[in-house]
Amino acid sequence: MSFSVTILGSASAKPTAGRHPSAQVVDVHEQYYLVDAGEGVQQQMFRYGINPLKLRAVFISHLHGDHVFGLFPLLSTLGLYGRRTPLRIFAPAPFGEILDCHLRYFDSELPYSVEWTPVDTTAHALLFENRTLEVWSIPLRHRVPTAGYLFREKEPPLNVDKFKIARYALSIAQITAAKRGEDITLDTGEVLPNGELTYTPYRARSYAYLSDTNFSAKAAGLCRGVDLMYHEATYAAAEQRSARERGHSTTRDAAKAARQAEAGRLIIGHYSSRYKDEQVLVAEARELFPDTCAAEEGKTFTIEKRR
């Protein structure tokens, strides 16, 4: 029942010897989702022990090269490894055309299918859903159409209090009904409201990925109560003008978004290559939002279960 985020890249568009461009893997109940795919992402996955064959889906925020150039080599490698499972890719248009070019020239005979779903970057919409997870788009404010992604764990199934099971001598059928959220009528005719029998084992967890973007109160609002937020902080607070002009955020913008969303924790990343030491940026963000961490490559941020 894991829920974690592993950072694979922390650089902005100009990579450095030590930092890779944007990429992360979100692990929800041992199912893996790639969020952005900067150059070198497959090698970063190998380096940090994440099997790329286990990827269920890929979410691309926007079509700038530093968020997508690593995807094509990854698609090829998955083919070399004989993947059969279709791979879903969520990305803004015209990703389909770019994918067609790639497949035509480099991967015309992949052993698996790549299924692209266009993302409307102006809408907050449910894009992906399975038994345990929903992924929603978050409109962002960048120079090109860009979406953030909100990963929401579904409410876990209700647990039935074992003391109540014993006390009322509940049958299997009654326990199953209680797990479904139903009230239970005892043989005596007494009705036990579901709330007296069951409890939520842990609160559903959530993660928001917001990159690249100017500060957006709307985006922050859509992430209200999120446990963990990644927000780009390309620039230090003093570079607010550059940030505005380039469709990026400062450390203070990131902290403001986390505070406004009442996030549990904040990760900042997508650092401009001018900042050799990201701790300077973290210190700035912490002035406004104390629970801020650096997007350190290889680091896994786990969201623990809470009642």
Place this chain on the structure above:
Amino acid sequence: MSFSVTILGSASAKPTAGRHPSAQVVDVHEQYYLVDAGEGVQQQMFRYGINPLKLRAVFISHLHGDHVFGLFPLLSTLGLYGRRTPLRIFAPAPFGEILDCHLRYFDSELPYSVEWTPVDTTAHALLFENRTLEVWSIPLRHRVPTAGYLFREKEPPLNVDKFKIARYALSIAQITAAKRGEDITLDTGEVLPNGELTYTPYRARSYAYLSDTNFSAKAAGLCRGVDLMYHEATYAAAEQRSARERGHSTTRDAAKAARQAEAGRLIIGHYSSRYKDEQVLVAEARELFPDTCAAEEGKTFTIEKRR
């Protein structure tokens, strides 16, 4: 007057945590040429202190992703760094179509021009020439059209023996004429053959890049006398059948090519991911060609000047 090769990638198509796909930089007289451009090549250049803005031209052997996926992020980064100098790219068709796709979707406003020259992979032809260097194509035998590249330093200008200058009291005009290779007529009417006055300061140097390919006696013959040869050795000698079928070489194929070419030294690389320790492969090649080295990433092989 440098002449060296720096290895940036040593892996074959499946990259590993420790090895990058094919890429090298050839430095001829402080001018830099990129040979193949596997994923991560720009970061490898940063890592090993090679300024990508100094690249004069790129030579792509063939259009398999592990030899070309790093080129597109590099093109973008050169744009971000404000390159103005045109960049020449030599690659087999249909590279131009692939380049068009890249430029259309990712780099429609590069500040420099990218000039593609198609390489006829069936011909041994002069592709590139400047004051100090010629680059020739070498037809190879792979699953898709593939060319190797032969870097030939031009003969350095003649030096005039300073003892002869003093002995015959040669004038500036006579020295200049001697440097051009002319015979010199003294005031006495005596004619000094050019060979008595001048000497070649060092022998022109050469480097051959042969990847990916089956063993080719013809390719080896075209590299006769080469100072340094890179030859792929994807497989150990025992895997000769896999090598043949996949259009690749074994360690023995590489050594045979070097021996047949009477090469000075051999570098082997493009190792299959199954070989964790490349020294096993090097040892095999050395049985046939003792002066064999591993393509170790970050290592620079310098061809020293010799008389």
